[in-house]
Amino acid sequence: MFEMVFGGRYILLLMGVFSIFTGMMYNDMFSRALPFFQSGWRFNVPEDYDGKTVIVADPTGYIYPFGIDYAWHGTENALLFTNSYKMKMSVILGVIHMSFGICMVYYNAKFFRKPIDILAGFIPQMLLMQSLFGYLVVMIIYKWSINWYETDAAGNAIRNSPPSLLNTMIYMFLSPGSIKESEKLYSGQAFVQGFLVLVAFVCIPWMLFMKPYYLKHEHTKARGLGYHQPSESHVRISTDSSHTTEEAGGAVVAENTGEHKEEEFEFSEELIHQVIHTIDFSLSCISNTASYLRLWALSLAHAQLSEVLWSMTLELAWEFTGGIGVFMTVVMFTLWFSLTIFILCGMEGLSAFLHALRLHWVEFNNKFYQATGYPFQPFSFALILSEKDT
Template sequence: MVLGETERFLSQVLGRVQQLLPAGQLQIRKMKAVYLALNQCSVSSTHKCLIAEVWCAVRDLPTLQQVLQASSSEVGVSAVAHRIPCQDMPPTLIRTNRFTASFQGIVDAYGVGRYQEVNPAPYTIITFPFLFAVMFGDVGHGLLMFLFALAMVLAENQPAMKAMQNEIWQTFFGGRYLLLLMGLFSVYTGFIYNECFSRATTIFPSGWSVAAMANQSGWSDAYLAQHPVLDLDPNVSGVFLGPYPFGIDPVWSLATNHLRFLNSFKMKMSVILGVVHMAFGVVLGVFNHMHFGQSHRLLLETLPELVFLLGLFGYLVFLVVYKWLCFTAVDSATAPSILIHFINMFLFSRSPTNRPLYSGQEVVQYVLVVLALATVPVLLLGTPLYLLRQQRRRQRRPAGGQNEDKAKLIDSPDASESDWGPDEEKAGCSEDDKDAELVPSEIFMHQAIHTIEFCLGCISNTASYLRLWALSLAHAQLSEVLWAMVMRVALNSDLAVGVQAVLLVPIFAAFAVMTVAILLVMEGLSAFLHALRLHWVEFQNKFYSGNGYKLSPFTFAVEDE
């Protein structure tokens, strides 16, 4: 009896300890974190207080001062916060929420931005899902992705969704809003391509009349039954009635030359999107130069870069749009080749068989090539010569003036008060000062690398955007093959209706599994990686350095876990 009572008493004690132990462990971890932070403080000369130098966001300074005053008033010790000048580059703090966290994560994976540098994340919210959708455009596949992401968004507050430890699931759940926009944009581009599980849908009346081709060519009904897919010829009168109101005409899915038509359309579309995307990245660099006080880079770098990019590849976009607007489907057979014109533009030659698009075209092309070539020396020598000139001016300036300015700054009684502005929290030395400290050979070498990278990058990056065309065609053709090899075989079988209905169940199940595994997961991951590369290499390198570091504030979030 004594042993039994002892065991029951011990079990009660251990049960009580088990209830109190997690809270005690959490409290100990918090105390350890607090003491670890206090150990990083410096002790004053009087050994009566601690001094800590920390980074704090300007917006949070009033809250910090209020908390210090409230906590120090309870113990009778005054705690004060002063803003002091600093020559170190401050950390970067970008506030995110559930929606923007995944897009900011894409940018931070490339590199954390410098303090007050232009953040590409707000623009990535639109451009990343759109470029993904250009490669993944399908109404059915995009709708499945959208519904999957929507289910995660609606259930995001459930504890079971957050408690799942599967790494793949956590990746999908963390990027649920990214998947939501990717699926939504894919539905939009799917309507543009007129593809839903590789099938075209007739929303509006077609702009092509195949009956006119049959009447003029004398095709019989038996021939049309054996050859339902025809080569659309706009030169036959009455065949082309007008453009389709929205997207690709569904009759192209029945034409033998539909792949040739889509090749031309998607290739030109990729070049247009690529040039616009890169030019937008160069323009964003203007805000960095203006904010960091590098106005000379606007004339010596940004302007030559825009002239080089738009003078060559922007002109190519102009030729594409001009040909679309000025040549109809009837004139397509005799329309001049843009590619030949673009090649002759660099060779300063003229093709006798390829007529010009407009009068005075050769003069315009020669002027643009000369201007683009003239910007290369400016881009190569402009900034180094300017920095060397500034360096010589600083060397000629007497050293006493700089020491007096520093003494005034240090001895000023208000130097550590709260009347500093946000701009004074920048890095102490600007880019000009850092570049001026380099030797001339390093300055010229750095600028030569930048010039070669940009000029060659304009060519390679424009070609890199052709992946939008390649992956879009690959996705469409893979979807077409999956439909033809699986579903079409079952739907075109000559079996009885009952047997065919029974066979459709496993065949459709196999079609659904392969659609999800191949077209959604594999193709979606491929399009995601290519869109990621377009943002990192082709877009962000035009203006984003990404050589900063994140602000790591003190928090109990880790200890709470």
């Protein structure tokens, strides 16, 4: 077991680094919020509100520069605020991750010298992703940057209430080119959304038909010039250890057996394959983006569990004073520390690792990984040093 952990030490290191980053971004460290910067809220004296004594916070005009303001910690509506924030952050991280996966299509096409994969794959896929969900990310960030409750000198509201981005995305397809006044985010929004929907619909036949007809044209052109393409079934992968790195050029050696047989080009098979690929990519843009919401759910579950551990141990111990208080603090700290390590860092860390692994394999790798090359060989210093010695 520990050998497996040692093999994944770099993954664990990155998990720790990003855990620190998200902890600072959500300002939640062992269920405690730390006052890194000046708060944007000022709490007033308690006042009566509908028969209840409440403490109301007024804005100070200061904008918290990074993460969530620590003043939200412990408030009654903190969960309502952090829910929206974490959900949108999950979508932003997901779109960035998937866009990076689409960029790998370009480098694959460049490495294998297949320009058609750039023209019929990378470009329309990137346009489809960014015209829909890239636009959603832009709207999220723009909505964050607007003070929706700003008033004029007379105290009247300058803007309407903030629009629902979910409704905006739905009506973007149901009624393209038009926008309700209550859902308006910026001027010219109707034209921009109509244009983006048009771009998204153009990308679908672009991905569907361009590559099969290009391959058919190239095959017809090659047959007219008298070229023959050896069948893949008559190519043998050499496993002879006598081929050194210098002789093989650092790659796997392919040896032709001498039998040449022209592989018949089937346009219908290429078209069916491209139809499946186009439908899969178009639908996965929606399902994969929704799958990243698991980051939101994991964060909420982790935060609530951390708060329960704190309130049931140390917070309970600090209700005592004197010698009993010291004894209870030592005992409860030991209990809190043990549960935090084994449950939060151990079990919850393993759960987060499995979800992250799933997101990499399904949502990220399916954008570019085809598994049609030679077997993967992991990076190893020992292998490099042994080849150097030989």
